[in-house]
Amino acid sequence: NAGVTQTPKFRILKIGQSMTLQCTQDMNHNYMYWYRQDPGMGLKLIYYSVGAGITDKGEVPNGYNVSRSTTEDFPLRLELAAPSQTSVYFCASRSQQGADQPQHFGDGTRLSIL
């Protein structure tokens, strides 16, 4: 049972570099989410998607972009990495089958911008 898979698990970037954090789920969930987790701050929603081709901004979208070309994949792109983007990034997905379905999380990507 793969669930939600995130790659890479760790990455160090230099300021100004770009990268894509990958997220894929094999549960055929329509809803997908990207969060960032900073120490002592809980999780903040960056972007979310309600289905292939549909994305929207969350609380903290600045500096990030997303796309959703398939149901399975929801990559998060950092175009110009900044030290403030050092964080742990979590992807989550949720089934559309029932209003009470919870979100399922991946193991995270730990990103450092130096």
Added chain:
Amino acid sequence: AQSVTQPDIHITVSEGASLELRCNYSYGATPYLFWYVQSPGQGLQLLLKYFSGDTLVQGIKGFEAEFKRSQSSFNLRKPSVHWSDAAEYFCAVGALGGFQKLVFGTGTRLLVSP
């Protein structure tokens, strides 16, 4: 504004002792409440959820939580803590259905002493 408060940043409990983690929320509509656990280097795992019915809900790993509307609380409890319960615990609140925007608390780190 929607918010979740977890007043305890750290809690240390002796193995075998009981545990209660506090969560207070502010939410304008009927809340849908969750407790997630995060082990070091891992993603968030759902412990339990509540949106209606019996206000005492049972979860995995022997955890339970009680919803008290009058106190806007959703405290997590376990009668006897095991060393493997050492982790960070997050309370979250959101809407039932829709894309389910969750607001997370800042987390409580549980330490278990021998």
